[in-house]
Amino acid sequence: MIKLAVIGGPVHSGGKKNLIMEYFRHIDRTKIEMHIICNDDSEAVPKEEIESLGGRVFLVPSFKNLSGHTRCLYEIFKREKYDVVHAYNSTMNLFPMYAAKKAGVKVRISESLSMAAKGELKTYIKYMLKPFASMYANYFMSCGEDCGIFQFGQKAFDEGKIAIFKTAINTKFNAYNEQLRNETRKKFGWEDKVVYGFIGRFEPQKNPVFLIDIMGEIKKRQGNAQFVIIGAGSLEHKMKERIRECGIEDSMAWLGRREDIQQFYNAFDAFLLPSIYEGLPVVGLEAQSAGLPMFFSTAITKEASACELGHFISLSDGASRWAEKVIEETAKNMSVRRSHAKEVADAGFDSHTEAVRMQKFYEDAVEEQNRL
Numbered sequence: 001m002i003k004l005a006v007i008g009g010p011v012h013s014g015g016k017k018n019l020i021m022e023y024f025r026h027i028d029r030t031k032i033e034m035h036i037i038c039n040d041d042s043e044a045v046p047k048e049e050i051e052s053l054g055g056r057v058f059l060v061p062s063f064k065n066l067s068g069h070t071r072c073l074y075e076i077f078k079r080e081k082y083d084v085v086h087a088y089n090s091t092m093n094l095f096p097m098y099a100a101k102k103a104g105v106k107v108r109i110s111e112s113l114s115m116a117a118k119g120e121l122k123t124y125i126k127y128m129l130k131p132f133a134s135m136y137a138n139y140f141m142s143c144g145e146d147c148g149i150f151q152f153g154q155k156a157f158d159e160g161k162i163a164i165f166k167t168a169i170n171t172k173f174n175a176y177n178e179q180l181r182n183e184t185r186k187k188f189g190w191e192d193k194v195v196y197g198f199i200g201r202f203e204p205q206k207n208p209v210f211l212i213d214i215m216g217e218i219k220k221r222q223g224n225a226q227f228v229i230i231g232a233g234s235l236e237h238k239m240k241e242r243i244r245e246c247g248i249e250d251s252m253a254w255l256g257r258r259e260d261i262q263q264f265y266n267a268f269d270a271f272l273l274p275s276i277y278e279g280l281p282v283v284g285l286e287a288q289s290a291g292l293p294m295f296f297s298t299a300i301t302k303e304a305s306a307c308e309l310g311h312f313i314s315l316s317d318g319a320s321r322w323a324e325k326v327i328e329e330t331a332k333n334m335s336v337r338r339s340h341a342k343e344v345a346d347a348g349f350d351s352h353t354e355a356v357r358m359q360k361f362y363e364d365a366v367e368e369q370n371r372l
Contacts (some may be wrong), residue, residue: 002362003033005080005105007073007087007096010062011042013231013257014201015167015282016088016113019143021046022168026355029054032362037076037096039063044259063092070095077103083366086141090114090151091129097136106369107362110137111165112151114279139365143167143280146301165358166303167280168351169344174289176339177266184267188253193226194330197268199261199283202233207274207297209235209242210319214272216246217323225251230264232257265290270330273300274315274322280304289344293333295326307343309333 006024011017024034034055038045041062050057058076061068073096077085084107085100087093093110100108110133133151134140140156141163142148148162156162185191196218200206208229215227227248229239243252265271271287271294278300287294288309296304298314305312311329313322345353 001031001033002083002366003081004035004084004086004362005077005082006034006036007085007089007093008036008038008042008045009087009089009092011036011038011045012201013044013259015279017044017046018169018282019113019167020088021049022170022351023355023358024050024053024055025170026351027359032359035080035082037073039069066095070099074099074103077105083107084109084362087111087137088113090147091133093137094129094132094135101136107139107365108137109139109141109365110134110151111141111143112147112279113143114147114277138369139163141165141361144301144303146303147279163361165354165361166348167282167285168354169282169285169289169349170352171289171341171345171350174262174265174286174344175341176289176291176337177262178337180263181266184263188267190226190267193224194222194334195226195228195267195269196272196326196330197228197230197264197270198272199230199264200273201231202235202239204235205275205277206233207276207315208233208239210274210315211272212239212242212246212248213319214274214322214326215252216242216248217319218327219246219248219251221323222327226253227251228253228255228264228268230255230258230261261286262290265292268292269334270295270326272322272326273297274313275300276315278304284310285344285349289339289341291333291337291340293329295322295329306347306349307340309340 037058039062040059047057060072077100082105085105086109087096088111090112097108097110140152149157152162202208218225265287271292274297276299284294284304285306288306293309295311298312313325
């Protein structure tokens with residue numbers, strides 16, 4: 001039995017939490033004992049599910065208290081005697097990797113899940129920590145090529161030192177369900193609407209104010225457009241101000257933070273994600289699996305397109321061009337809507353398949369370290 005600690009850092013609703021849990025649900029728990037260590041400012045730790053799967057949850061001080069954070073990690077690592085520590089917080093992995101090495105953990109995996117963009121405080125932090133990204137870890141992992149190169153460098157990628165594990169989703173669960181689509185649209189009164197949606201954090205990275213601009217331009221061109229926004233974050237006030245400025249209050253469903261998002265992938269006719277950067281967004285893969293056209297900014301890696309439903313538009317094109325392209329491509333798909341779960345799985349994004357690969361990676365790494 002391999003004893004594994006997954007370092008989740010701040011765990012909120014969204015991609016990182018979903019990714020970790022998909023591995024947890026599908027890994028062979030008779031061979032892997034999995035614990036999850038989260039920051040104490042986490043808002044969406046699925047503690048009940050983790051414990052129901054035989055795991056444990058530990059909370060440590062947040063990144064605001066780095067010395068306490070690192071010390072607490074070290075104490076847990078020393079007490080629990082893990083075989084593997086796998087950290088999912090990009091350049092912030094420096095701290096759990098240091099604590100793990102100090103505690104004598106043999107397999108220390110640093111994984112990159114995101115990139116960065118100019119102007120954000122956390123971007124400066126990422127660039128400040130990048131030179132130390134490889135310190136203390138002895139295995140390197142990434143959700144995609146671009147994220148791996150960003151954190152660990154081109155040389156490490158060219159030398160094959162970065163293991164690529166694509167963002168894993170449950171493609172069968174996220175397959176298109178026409179009955180669920182019809183029920184959801186009826187429940188919300190969207191039967192005769194063309195529904196454009198967004199699910200995510202209201203933070204600068206996601207570019208949500210520009211998202212509202214796009215929706216405003218769509219409404220000018222399409223009277224029966226319906227907009228749905230799901231999530232929460234620091235830019236909520238600015239977004240609501242822009243909604244009023246665009247005059248689309250009556251066409252907007254503001255649904256807050258939710259966990260029951262599968263129904264919305266089916267009910268939407270298009271998903272907009274004009275982010276200024278991403279890793280490999282889970283929502284994009286889940287949406288495509290459900291047969292939903294995904295409109296990404298060109299700042300997002302092309303790896304996010306798992307089938308023909310992935311479309312890319314430059315942020316420099318402006319909201320008007322976005323609206324035209326979104327309306328055009330959405331109309332093409334509505335009459336032929338079907339599940340693309342198989343295509344997404346075949347592209348390497350299925351959690352069942354990736355969990356098997358991940359488990360073998362852990363087993364091989366432990367065996368390798370035991371031979372040294």
